[in-house]
Amino acid sequence: MSRGVLQAVGLVRRYGGLTAVDHVDLVAPPGMITGLIGPNGAGKSTLFSLLTGVEQPDEGKVMLGTTDISKMRPDIRSRRGLVQTFQVPSLFPTLTVADNLLVGAENRRRDYAGGLLGLSAPGRGRTSRLAEGVLEKLGLAPKGPVTQVVEEVLESLGLSDVRDTIAGTLPTGALRLVEFARALCARPDILLLDEPASGLDAEETAKLSELLRRTAAEGVGILIVDHDVDLVFSVVDQVYAMVGGRVVASGDPQEVRGDPTVRSVYLAQAPLAAAASQPGEA
Template sequence: MTTASTTSTPTSTPSASVAPLLSIAGLVRRFGGLTAVNGLSLSLADGELVSVIGPNGAGKTTLFNLITGLDTPDVGSVAFAGQDVTGFAAERLAGLGLARTFQHGRVFGNLSVLDNVLVGAHTRLRAVRPPLGLPLLGPLAELGLALLPPAAVRAEEERLRAEATEIIALFGDRLTPRLDKPAHSLSYANRRRVEIARALALKPRLLLLDEPTAGMNPTETAEMLEIIRGLKGRGLTILLIEHKLDLVMQLSDRVVVMDHGARIAEGLPSAVATDPAVIEAYLGHKAVGAANQDDAAAVVPTKRGIGE
């Protein structure tokens, strides 16, 4: 789409001849009398980076939770790679290639940076998996593999450690010198980096990033922008929530704007930035947008916060 839209009808994919990797239709999630997500539809094509923005309380993180199996919609559906995955548990979705980070970073504080990242590769383990259909012997088999790992297990572990180290290297001196340090000793920004690295260890088909630059200064934000740009350049499909609109405008193929759980606009970054409905959502005054869209759009990042 080349212009912003204030409708809430289902979006079309960038290419009508290609099925979307992710397609959500009519999602509704209510918490008592509050409707956090209200009839939202959205699609992503392979290799696309779409940003979801909106004021605090717009329903963005709730949307991520519905997509990734941490919550279940009251109405609507989620399809991933052509399969209806509505209501699938998070671990099942991870096995299909869907990975995410969280608005408030989550790491295993007592594990090293390397081990945190290795956790992300758990769905790719093959050699250490006990035979299926042995619910009672399974734990014993796992214990035996841990105590006396055969050559196949050792080779798999070595391969995954090499991959994890390579992923950590994407973040340069921020993480590599701290490879063996416990995550609790890291700065907040570095814990965010570890969380992203862990998601990448899954080798996802779709990566959902929830405010990846939260707590980062301008230099660190610029570094993260280049990392995300590099991931996009490799063809990774990314759904991004971010409150730093300059980053959103530089990275996004499309921008979706939410307010009060609904989609109020969607389109190219340049079109969305000057859409009167978007300006009103952030500033709260329709007249401001009508009077001077460009000036108001420039003020958007400094007014109402962009959070959940």
């Protein structure tokens, strides 16, 4: 399956006299995990908003493959394959886990042979009337192959036991895994993950790392921003470091970790300082 590269080209976003994103260039290729790090106020969240269409740039453009998507609404970008998870889980709290995934799967219709993770679990789920109502409001109608995708993702993420659980009753860690599952059900070309490890314990974080690698191996491009820099540096193929709205270093994770500007900016920040001073590191 051919997937497009996500590119930020000279993106600028100003709020009065403050330039939150200052001529940022970024490339997130398919089949690779790209990390985005930076201290609070670096412009990471604003850049994410520009990429997803929540905000519009004052200068520059966002490209998905050969298409300029800068003026497209977030829902249109999502249906074109640019799918996001949020810092605060945005599930339907009164729907079951399976029905939340079904809404995600129905948000983007196209062939997706074998499911995102290459599994072949038979479709056995049914949509609740409440989920059907949500889908009707979205102008969508559930189809057999879509429920199969949902069941495959539930199984692959170990969520089958909670498939019929009301999402709003789950703890934060489980909610994040469910939101990640819903994003997978949307069959993304590019997956934007905003603080996906927040609220996860060590075991759940390890599972997330494995899922990220497996997802990228299927050809999906992933852009991740997370304060868990150990997670970021352990899974990414390339990383961008932002400070004051600008990219100050980019490329190989080890090279970025050792960059003098990055090290000086993060010197007083314990998490990155610890990551940058592991045994054997310069």
